[in-house]
Amino acid sequence: MRMLKYAASGIALCCNVALASPDMAAANSYYMVADHENDYSLAIDDGGPSFNGEFFMSWPDFKQSQAPYELELWDSATRSWQTVYTGKNLHYMSDEKRTSGVYSFRLKCQGYAGCPSSGYIYKKTDVVLEPSFVNLAYNDKKQNVNVYWEEKATEGYIIEQSIDNGNTWEHMIPEGKEVRLYHGKNFTGFISTSPDVVLPKTTINSMRMANARSMGMQAFARMAVSQSTSAKFDPGNFKYRIKNCNMYRCGTYQESNHFYEHLLNPLIEDPTFESGKVQFYPNNADELVVSASRPIDANKSLRASLSNWGYIEWEHKYSTWDKYNPRFGINGMTARGLIRVDHLDPDSSLSIYPVANYYQGRNPNGSIKSHRLEGQQMIISRAPNSVDGRRLTVKTVRDEWEVDASEIIEFDQQLYLNTSEHIIKNVKFYVRLLGSNARFQLDNAQLYENGGLGQYDPSFSIYISNYIGELKTEWTDFAKTGLKDQPNLMHPVTGHCPAPNAGEFHYKVEYTPYGKEQWRTYYCGVGSRFMSQGGSSHTAFSTGRYEFRVNCKGFANCPDDGYVRGYTVILRGVESVLAQPNQAQKQVYLSWPKTLGAYGYIVEQSEDSGSTWRRINPRTVDESMLWQGNHLYTKNKVLIPNYELTNSTRFTYRVKACRYTRCQDGYGYSNEVILVGRDVSGHDGIGAITNFKADKSRILPGEAIKLSWERPKGPHGAFYNEHLRYSIYVTKPGEGEFLKWNGLEDLSVKREGETGIQKLGTQTFRIIACDSFGNCSPSSTTSIEVVGRPPMPLEFSSNKTEVFTNDVVTLNWKMNPSYGLPVSYHLGLNEPSWQPGYFEPLLSQSTATSHQITFDKTGVHRLSLQACNQDGCSETRTLSIVVSSRPPALSIDSHVLNWNSILGATLYKVQKATCSENCSSAEQFAWTDVGNVKVPQFVIPEADKGKFYYRVSACFTSQVDCTKWSNVVEDRVKIKNVIFIHTDLLGSPVAESTLKE
DSSP: OHHHHHHHHHHHHHHHHTTOOOOOOOTTOOOOOOSSOOSSSOOOBOOSOBSSSOOEEEOOOTTTTSSOEEEEEEETTTTEEEEEEEESOSEEEOSSOOOSEEEEEEEEOTTSTTOOTTSEEEEEEEEOOOOSOEEEEEETTTTEEEEEEOOOSSSEEEEEEESSTTSSOEEEOOSSSSEEEEEOSSOEEEEESOSEEEEEOOOHHHHHHHHHHHTOHHHHHHHHHHHHTSOSOOOOEEEEEEEEEOSSOEEEEEEOOOEEOOOOEEOOSOTTOTTOOOOSEEEEEEEEEEEOSSOSSTTOEEEEEEEEEEEEEEEEESOBTTBOOOBOOOOEEEEEEEEEEEEEOTTOEEEEEEEEEEEEEEOTTSOEEEEEEEOOOEEEEEOTTOSSSOEEEEEOSSOEEEEETTSOEEEEEEEEOOTTTOEEEEEEEEEEEESSEEEEEEEEEEEEEOOSBSSOOOOEEEOSEESSSOEEEEEOOTTOOOOOBOOOOSOTTTOOOOOOOTTOOOEEEEEEETTSOOOEEEEEESOSEEEEOOTTSTTOOOSEEEEEEEEOTTSTTOOTTSEEEEEEEEOSSOSOBEEEEETTTTEEEEEOOOOTTOSEEEEEEESSTTSSOEEOOOOTTSOEEEETTEEEEOSSEEEEOGGGSOSOSEEEEEEEEEOSSOBOSSOEEBOOEEOOSSOOOOSSOOOOOEEEEESOSEEOTTOOEEEEEEOOBOGGGOBOOSOOEEEEEEEOTTSOEEEEEEEEOSSEEEEOGGGSOOSSEEEEEEEEEEOTTSOBOOOEEEEEEEOSSOOOOSEEEESOSSEETTOEEEEEEEOOTTTOSOOEEEEEEEOTTSOTTOOEEEEEEEOOSEEEEEOOSOEEEEEEEEEEETTEEOOOEEEEEEEEOOOOOEEEETTEEEEOOOTTOOEEEEEEEEOOTTOOSGGGSEEEEEEEESSSEEEOOGGGTTTOEEEEEEESSSSSSBOOOOOOEEOOOOOOEEEEEEEOTTSOEEEEEEEEO
């Protein structure tokens, strides 16, 4: 032991004399640091390793207060000793926290008794910080757990897992190169050098099976039999803890939350949209339809066009205003699906995320408070270097990448819920636009109860829109203050926030008008929820779009800039109203931008320049609704008929929007119109249409485009006060001009898919505007170039709606005739047991438009079809064919049912039924189970003979995995007849009779 001490001392003295660095040893070497590094009577005491980054050094009073002490720390960056303390105290407490590692100190003692010959007392001490968080995310598809934690300056990390609620722990060694062997004072073994690992799902049952397998086949077989009767779902029960290791020792553990896996429960009835049901509710959606044009998967997708901060939402209500029936015990929500973004304006982005509204606390009137919690968001925006919008940036909580605008993006966004705290009122699934315009297609969109997150991610929840300027905000308690509604500590005049107390964290929420950097404080304090008042309150927000942010720097999954953000639209009045008179018909056309979240609109008319107003109610031909006693227009366009315009020639209009809770507290006002009933266009007429353009100058065949323009001016650039309609003419390559659209009233129109532009080359568009008297504007033109790969095949189908194994199926397809150029086809097949996304080629570079195929496996077979030319191949059109085993062919003879044997069947289900004379099909029979047999024969019991109809189904791995029912047979009793022949006295037959048995 003494030799070890001297050896350690020798190292320190050597390094000092040679002026070498006392830094840590190389990463792949190990050494032990003694608590006292020399045998001299003078020594520095550090009290052991530091687990919080702070040092406390003490030493004996060998100078007897005659001179100050000077303590130095080796700085590896400058490779020099730095003074950290000078004074007469006999101790030093660090004024800053250090990262994990080994640190060298020295105290000058030259000239004093017991001082080494170097003139210094040396001390090596170490810091081992624990990670501030350990997070987990379970992937039910891959059956693994992503565990990640705060990264520290370290040699590596010990990972331990518990699958029994923390009763026992197992040391986990992740696969991969980021693992090394470690030897320290309190641990020897393998450690991870990465703070982000993926571990396989392990359960108590799977561990028992693995142990049984290691004990031999007999034990494994017994275990397998015992497990075979249990449910297939084997829920995971995970908890992890991480210990940081420096070069000397490993520190203390930081634990994750406990995660208990729940089965994902789908809520959306038809996520594939193949039934044609839209299911999502539109807000500021110019279009929301189920379309067969360029589907993402199978035959149909949901196509949407959003404008002006619009969104689509799907909602599942557990409780309503008149029925309290909340959902308990779910651990999260999961929103999954596929999206293809066809267009995004430069100022726009799309967000995809789940939301839960939950109950907590009560209002002053005793009603239960409802609160909103938003989940992880996928944000899709234009890539910074994409001038034409063909490249997109996709950003999630922990990843960011770029895709082409035609690529299909898979999303999997989750929301963490506490099963014991969150009492769920309703859940929602959003695709939301921030900005002007977006077009996209959605497919395989599903919202599930439950998820795989083990903890909150930083997120900010806020009203999407509000009509009176009030805001209700909430953010996840990522700092774990455990507090909700707490006072706002912000000074009401200066906006200043006080400094938090020692060990206390303050959330600071700021806001700015969207697109500007004019940040102001909204809230600061320890709470994670705050509501500001609207209406006449001084805290009410005015009409506008706002961006909010809350500081989260240093917390897990906080964005790189240190803030998590939320966005809202305040709409205290309709933004603008345009009134256009039709002088020829003496009518007025009103239009205004759609108001986010509006159920409908109230329209009022003034005939005295706004002194008085009267309500204009919808006509029977108008789309309208009755809401709280008000007749609302449900469209943002209204025709005011001439019978409403008889009391004056000068008219002004105002409009307000109403939603499910209230109407706006202000109006949007129109320009004044003058009805004179004659042409008032003047000699200069209508000015040219300006800013006529396509949102893309170059497109692929069939790709969506949007043409837009601005309303032309009148004489001398003034507002042209007359209702206008627009006509657009098209010139295709090598063809003459033709009228494509006539009588348009909007300032945009779009084309896509089968009705989109197919022909390669440059196409020119010409637009004119005309009023009700036939006065027209000069023409304005724009053009686009159609290049590249062909469009998706127009049709892809099979000749059979019901397919059984070994059936011959004919596949047929064709191109849009408007394309008109030769193509070749690639046809691929994905069988049920194959990896998703892999398609084995059936045809390659073929000009055929049909193909015959036979399926020998049951299940869903997916076929892919692409059209190709010299520039590449089209987007893929897919076709799914469900192949079933052919049902047994059933016959009956002498009260015995017989049928053909079905390959792979483990049992046969037999059913019987009775039916009245009104039954027209077997589905109307009252079927009951008779029993299961393992051979293709069933003898009808004596008591049932002649009474029932029968059918059979063959089952495979379970009584659910079965064929369709066979044909139906009837069991009839054969009637025996005895015929008696009656004769006269001479034996001649004179009559006969029958006796039935």
